[in-house]
Amino acid sequence: MFRHVGKLGHMSSGRVEQTERRSGALLDHLARRMRLRSESVLAPLGLRPRHLVALTVLREAGGISQQGLASSLQIDSTNVVGLLNDLETAGLVERRRSPEDRRRHVVSLTETGATRLNEAECALAAAEDEVLGALDPAERDTLYELLRRASSGAPATCVEAAGEDPDTLC
């Protein structure tokens, strides 16, 4: 029902090539453009794109264990250590031992971390303007909201979501 492909039947002759509307490649493409543009802006702040991603996830996910963070970021937990070391020595993030399970580290944004994240995002305005230039402000807001919800709603461990669903008609 949401398969209405729309126009864009370009040069090809009569063939009605129905194109699949998958966002993956576009996501990849835009993310790359954005990341490249961001690096130079973020550098003065002592941050790299992945730091910003981690901070963003942490702002959303609150006090989370390192493993939880690893599975949300989808990077190996050994690499999370180094990432958090960066952020912690910069004072942007805090590792506290969990009271109920003292093996665990509860990671959360510090006050300055939240502030710095905000500053960084603010500094990215120009980069975003370049990459999302074709979208008007309202659309960018819609995009942001969709991305945020998709990203927060994504199950940390993709294990339990592996069940089958009725959408296998493709």
Place this chain on the structure above:
Amino acid sequence: MFRHVGKLGHMSSGRVEQTERRSGALLDHLARRMRLRSESVLAPLGLRPRHLVALTVLREAGGISQQGLASSLQIDSTNVVGLLNDLETAGLVERRRSPEDRRRHVVSLTETGATRLNEAECALAAAEDEVLGALDPAERDTLYELLRRASSGAPATCVEAAGEDPDTLC
């Protein structure tokens, strides 16, 4: 037209905004998740994520020079060569010499290339379902449309678009 984001109605009136709503990090985050999930699905088809990105861009951008492709993908033109070699030996892409400037190669999707791209996108349904699980079909469609427009509207060379910066208000 494709704007109805439903209720997630946050304040359009607001100035209460404490956090900057920049999409960069979220884009990065989701793209990563998607890419990782996609790899395993794409492998059987002999494709890697970046191939899919290239094919997607080519479907949108039609006959384009390799330099144009390089600047759209934002990768070095020397690396475009290898990328296209992969795709061309797989018969998914075609290099023809431009009639007006015979130095140039005009790159375009072949028939089988378009087909394969479609198949690949189709195969990615499950991956997309996992990553975008929090979004309902209409929202995913909206997201796709926004991404597509942003990506196609992005000027290949960001040079000529860089003329101004009146938005230092942030």
Place this chain on the structure above:
DNA sequence: CAGATCGTTTGTGTAGCGCCAACCATTTAT
């Protein structure tokens, strides 16, 4: 003709990251 431009090859360097192995501290199971 000279010089710039497009694509190609080759070679070098680097960053990001997966992965393995070993090691504490702690929790849970026997």
Place this chain on the structure above:
DNA sequence: ATAAATGGTTGGCGCTACACAAACGATCTG
């Protein structure tokens, strides 16, 4: 209490995706 499992940390190995530079043939342009 002893054993096993778990969360975090460290170190190291290796791979992939690039960027960057140099040199070359073919071609366009002044």
